[in-house]
Amino acid sequence: MLWTQRLWLRLQTLFRGGRAAQQLHDEVQFHLDQQIAENIAAGMSPEKARHAAKRTFGNVTLVQEDARRTWGWMWLEQFAQDLRFGARSLRKSPGFATVAILTLALGIGANTAIFSVVNAVLLRPLPYPDADRLAIIWSGLGTVNRAVASTYELFEIRQRTKEFDQIGGIWVTNGTLPGEGDPEQVKVGIVTSNFLPILCPRPALGRFFQAQDEAPNAPWTVVLSHGAWARRFGSDPSIVGKSVRYGDASAVVIGVLPEDFRFYLPGGFPSNVDVFYSVPVDGSQPGGPGWLHLVGHLRPGSNIARAQAEADAIATQIHNWDGNQNINGLRLSVYSLQADDVREVRGTLLLLFGGVGFVLLIACANVANLLLARSTRRLRETTVRAALGASRGRLIRQLLTENLLLAAIGAVAALGVGWLALRAILAARPPSLLNFNRLTPDFTVLAFTFLVAILASAFFGLAPLFAAGRLNLTQSLKEGGRSTAARNRWTAFLVCAEVALGFVLLAGTGLLMRTFMNILRVDPGFRAENVLSFQISTPKYEMLHELQQRIAALPGVQSVSAVSHLPLVEAANWYANYWKEGASEEEQHTVMADHRSILPGYFNTIGATLLRGRDFTESDNAADQHVTIIDDVLARELWPNEDALGKKLNVSDSPKGAYQFERDWAVVVGIVKHIQCHSLTVMVRPQIYVPYQLAPRPVSIVILTAGAVPDLAASARAQVAFLNKDMAVSQVAPLSDYLTRARSQSRFASLLAASLGAIALLLACIGIYGVLSYSVAQRTGEIGVRMAIGAQRWDVLRMVLGQGLTSAALGLTAGLLLSLILMPLLAGMLFGVTPADPVNYILICALVLTVSTLAAFLPARHAMGINPIAALRHE
Amino acid sequence: MGKPSDLVQGTLDLLILKTISLEPKHGWAIAKRIQQISGEVLQVQQGSLYPALHRLEQKAWIKSKWAETETGRKAKFYSLTAGGRAQLEKETANWSRLSAAIDLVVETS
Numbered sequence: 001m002l003w004t005q006r007l008w009l010r011l012q013t014l015f016r017g018g019r020a021a022q023q024l025h026d027e028v029q030f031h032l033d034q035q036i037a038e039n040i041a042a043g044m045s046p047e048k049a050r051h052a053a054k055r056t057f058g059n060v061t062l063v064q065e066d067a068r069r070t071w072g073w074m075w076l077e078q079f080a081q082d083l084r085f086g087a088r089s090l091r092k093s094p095g096f097a098t099v100a101i102l103t104l105a106l107g108i109g110a111n112t113a114i115f116s117v118v119n120a121v122l123l124r125p126l127p128y129p130d131a132d133r134l135a136i137i138w139s140g141l142g143t144v145n146r147a148v149a150s151t152y153e154l155f156e157i158r159q160r161t162k163e164f165d166q167i168g169g170i171w172v173t174n175g176t177l178p179g180e181g182d183p184e185q186v187k188v189g190i191v192t193s194n195f196l197p198i199l200c201p202r203p204a205l206g207r208f209f210q211a212q213d214e215a216p217n218a219p220w221t222v223v224l225s226h227g228a229w230a231r232r233f234g235s236d237p238s239i240v241g242k243s244v245r246y247g248d249a250s251a252v253v254i255g256v257l258p259e260d261f262r263f264y265l266p267g268g269f270p271s272n273v274d275v276f277y278s279v280p281v282d283g284s285q286p287g288g289p290g291w292l293h294l295v296g297h298l299r300p301g302s303n304i305a306r307a308q309a310e311a312d313a314i315a316t317q318i319h320n321w322d323g324n325q326n327i328n329g330l331r332l333s334v335y336s337l338q339a340d341d342v343r344e345v346r347g348t349l350l351l352l353f354g355g356v357g358f359v360l361l362i363a364c365a366n367v368a369n370l371l372l373a374r375s376t377r378r379l380r381e382t383t384v385r386a387a388l389g390a391s392r393g394r395l396i397r398q399l400l401t402e403n404l405l406l407a408a409i410g411a412v413a414a415l416g417v418g419w420l421a422l423r424a425i426l427a428a429r430p431p432s433l434l435n436f437n438r439l440t441p442d443f444t445v446l447a448f449t450f451l452v453a454i455l456a457s458a459f460f461g462l463a464p465l466f467a468a469g470r471l472n473l474t475q476s477l478k479e480g481g482r483s484t485a486a487r488n489r490w491t492a493f494l495v496c497a498e499v500a501l502g503f504v505l506l507a508g509t510g511l512l513m514r515t516f517m518n519i520l521r522v523d524p525g526f527r528a529e530n531v532l533s534f535q536i537s538t539p540k541y542e543m544l545h546e547l548q549q550r551i552a553a554l555p556g557v558q559s560v561s562a563v564s565h566l567p568l569v570e571a572a573n574w575y576a577n578y579w580k581e582g583a584s585e586e587e588q589h590t591v592m593a594d595h596r597s598i599l600p601g602y603f604n605t606i607g608a609t610l611l612r613g614r615d616f617t618e619s620d621n622a623a624d625q626h627v628t629i630i631d632d633v634l635a636r637e638l639w640p641n642e643d644a645l646g647k648k649l650n651v652s653d654s655p656k657g658a659y660q661f662e663r664d665w666a667v668v669v670g671i672v673k674h675i676q677c678h679s680l681t682v683m684v685r686p687q688i689y690v691p692y693q694l695a696p697r698p699v700s701i702v703i704l705t706a707g708a709v710p711d712l713a714a715s716a717r718a719q720v721a722f723l724n725k726d727m728a729v730s731q732v733a734p735l736s737d738y739l740t741r742a743r744s745q746s747r748f749a750s751l752l753a754a755s756l757g758a759i760a761l762l763l764a765c766i767g768i769y770g771v772l773s774y775s776v777a778q779r780t781g782e783i784g785v786r787m788a789i790g791a792q793r794w795d796v797l798r799m800v801l802g803q804g805l806t807s808a809a810l811g812l813t814a815g816l817l818l819s820l821i822l823m824p825l826l827a828g829m830l831f832g833v834t835p836a837d838p839v840n841y842i843l844i845c846a847l848v849l850t851v852s853t854l855a856a857f858l859p860a861r862h863a864m865g866i867n868p869i870a871a872l873r874h875e
Numbered sequence: 876m877g878k879p880s881d882l883v884q885g886t887l888d889l890l891i892l893k894t895i896s897l898e899p900k901h902g903w904a905i906a907k908r909i910q911q912i913s914g915e916v917l918q919v920q921q922g923s924l925y926p927a928l929h930r931l932e933q934k935a936w937i938k939s940k941w942a943e944t945e946t947g948r949k950a951k952f953y954s955l956t957a958g959g960r961a962q963l964e965k966e967t968a969n970w971s972r973l974s975a976a977i978d979l980v981v982e983t984s
Contacts, residue, residue, distance in 0.1 A: 005935040005956075005958075006933065006934065006935050009932065009933055010933065011934060022926075022952065023941070024929075026949070026951075027901075027902060027925070027951045029948075030901065030902075030903065030926065030949075030950050030951070031903045031906075031921065031925075032900050032947065033948075035901040035903070056921070057921045057922075058920070058921060058922045059922070062922065063921060063922050063925050063926065064925075065926070066922070066923075066925070066926035067925045067926045067929040068929075069926065070926055070929040070930035070933050071929065071933060166953075
């Protein structure tokens with residue numbers, strides 16, 4: 001086969017290139033020797049013979065090169081040559097190399113870090129089988145969207161759906177898990193029997209729930225997480241089939257989840273749930289409360305759009321929702337699980353990604369500027385090479401190779417910078433990113449980094465290429481490497497672009513920082529200082545009451561109370577419809593409020609403001625005297641022009657125990673100022689409060705102290721253990737932690753934006769400084785002449801400053817216009833400040849002007865100090 | 876004798892293949908042989924001879940071997956491969972057709 005022979009020959013010349021080259025040399029030498037011998041034979045002297053032979057032969061090196069070119073590896077050889085040359089010339093100008101590589105490392109590294117997050121959060125599919133076919137289904141009614149569904153709704157949807165082959169539901173609450181050591185409070189998942197198999201193909205041990213587990217006389221069964229199994233039961237391999245104590249009852253363990261199983265579900269859903277039990281999907285009770293997060297598995301060939309169309313149709317069919325009422329306006333929303341999961345952070349991440357893109361552009365502009373300056377300095381070198389016969393293509397290739405080398409080194413450094421930045425991002429990430437434990441750089445990130453580096457090198461390499469392209473031999477040799485007008489235009493443009501891009505980043509940073517400052521100033525409706533909180537699972541009222549009294553007796557404690565949901569804690573929220581006496585059927589489903597069961601003294605303990613009426617008392621327990629406290633928002637909504645005190649409100653409670661809901665009428669005895677419960681920036685729902693006896697639930701104890709009390713948590717724990725040694729204490733944390741956490745998303749965004757803004761400003765400064773310094777160095781002679789013919793030092797200062805500030809001012813104007821166009825993109829992340837906020841723009845203008853003046857001042861001062869005599873000799 | 880004619884574009888390969896078709900030769904001998912046979916009319920430029928030899932070798936039409944010359948020096952001898960022989964036949968036929976065509980044009984006009 002001819003081609004195998006050819007391949008063999010080519011490989012030989014590649015891998016034994018040194019030998020082949022030597023042989024080529026010998027071959028040519030033999031030829032020359034033959035010619036010399038012939039010349040001598042013809043009567044020439046040896047000296048003359050050799051010269052004549054060489055003349056006949058021509059350019060020996062060129063012939064050898066031409067021969068080598070036929071081997072087909074010339075490009076590789078030249079590439080290696082260019083690389084070596086590039087490395088050598090970088091080594092020879094360490095200042096340039098350091099600045100360029102650091103700039104690239106910053107620019108590319110920032111991209112690597114943010115891309116790692118984007119990749120993990122937005123791009124990588126969730127680690128579930130058929131992740132692209134999983135959907136979340138929210139129920140909505142009236143003004144409420146994204147609400148949990150009732151079992152009745154689930155039942156009805158299941159009856160009708162053709163697009164889903166499975167729909168399951170889960171609700172997460174708290175419970176106490178016995179086992180080895182102290183009792184532990186854990187997250188408990190109440191699921192439909194088909195829920196776990198939708199997300200997890202098979203258990204690590206045993207099996208998942210089946211219909212028989214829900215039979216009326218079947219033993220109670222639970223599935224454990226891998227963590228709970230290892231922690232609480234010592235990884236007992238024969239746990240399946242064993243009976244364990246759970247709360248007051250006992251349950252049979254039927255299965256254990258795989259070790260790497262995590263939940264990635266939206267809405268503050270915990271990633272680890274330790275115990276699961278199943279409940280039947282009961283369609284017999286329309287009007288039951290919504291409590292299920294629904295996750296559906298699409299049939300093959302179906303998609304979200306079709307499922308949504310079907311859900312719209314089903315929603316109109318679930319009319320007879322509350323037995324005797326027709327409910328219009330029930331909505332079902334179907335979202336891809338992945339998309340819904342990242343809903344809250346998606347916008348922030350994409351904007352940050354855009355932001356780092358800007359940083360990269362600035363970095364590229366900077367390096368382009370450095371390269372431009374360098375290429376001018378190297379003009380003589382380039383010219384000489386061209387004069388010696390280097391083709392234009394070859395010169396350009398050599399420049400590109402050098403840029404590629406620079407970018408490659410920059411990319412390697414960027415991986416380091418990116419890794420560090422990622423560590424910092426992980427440390428500062430908000431809870432909405434907590435679920436993502438998978439923030440590890442992978443191949444995609446690596447590939448992205450190098451792709452960005454290559455693109456960047458093409459981008460910043462363009463500028464000097466234009467210079468090389470316009471090379472004019474004689475002109476260049478004559479000029480001896482002085483700057484040209486074309487180069488100056490490029491430089492000015494690049495500085496403008498840097499300032500403009502930097503301005504946009506700073507404007508965004510300014511807005512986000514103002515937002516964060518505004519959020520810091522928000523009155524959450526409570527006072528978090530000196531309040532300690534911890535959670536216990538559903539205690540009997542008598543025990544809770546005694547615990548309250550015992551902790552109150554501890555030294556330093558001012559006040560103690562309990563609440564079913566701490567403010568700004570999203571998990572296991574309970575909310576329902578409430579209506580006033582005499583409300584029409586339609587009005588009965590328009591107002592929703594968060595339900596909170598509390599002990600007396602709660603408002604006082606967390607520093608909430610009781611506006612009117614009274615707090616609960618210990619005697620507010622009786623079923624015959626049902627009372628409630630509502631917040632001012634609900635009071636205004638239900639009784640806009642009346643006094644809410646003494647009015648009757650229809651409430652949903654569970655006096656017979658958790659999850660056994662009953663509706664009843666309650667008298668409003670107090671109005672409290674609204675407490676921000678879900679977010680500091682948005683009022684999600686008003687709240688109603690009921691005495692704990694009417695709705696026993698897992699509760700958080702809140703303890704107000706006069707100041708820091710050492711070992712308060714331990715003392716309080718001891719009191720819990722004294723009353724019930726099986727009751728677990730969890731989530732011990734100062735209330736201020738939750739406040740900090742609620743601010744963390746904004747803090748995160750403003751922190752990252754500030755970092756990007758600072759990098760941008762720094763790079764723009766380096767840009768202005770570098771360009772002006774270089775320009776001053778180039779114009780030393782000219783400045784000398786100016787001074788010699790009478791220019792004052794101040795004129796020189798003004799000239800250089802003017803040159804720098806003209807670019808900066810142009811960039812500023814462009815940046816201002818660009819910001820006015822781009823800043824509205826941030827609107828969703830802002831609070832208390834508008835995208836067009838004039839104060840922000842004035843501040844940023846002032847900042848950019850000050851900093852660019854400073855950056856321009858140093859080279860200007862240098863120019864001012866030029867000695868005309870020395871400068872004139874400089875030529 | 877006037878200036879030696881430059882080789883017609885593309886005919887160098889043919890000349891090389893033909894020259895070594897009888898026995899292996901080194902580059903110097905190939906150049907000399909072409910010069911002699913053509914009665915000093917064709918002069919091979921060394922600048923194109925060696926690149927051509929290497930190109931033909933890469934195409935596997937000729938192969939090379941280091942061997943001693945009659946004077947005892949080591950030289951690189953080129954010889955035809957089977958593929959080269961086929962190529963020679965093809966190029967010879969091509970050349971005949973081409974020169975015949977040129978003759979026709981030159982003689983009739």
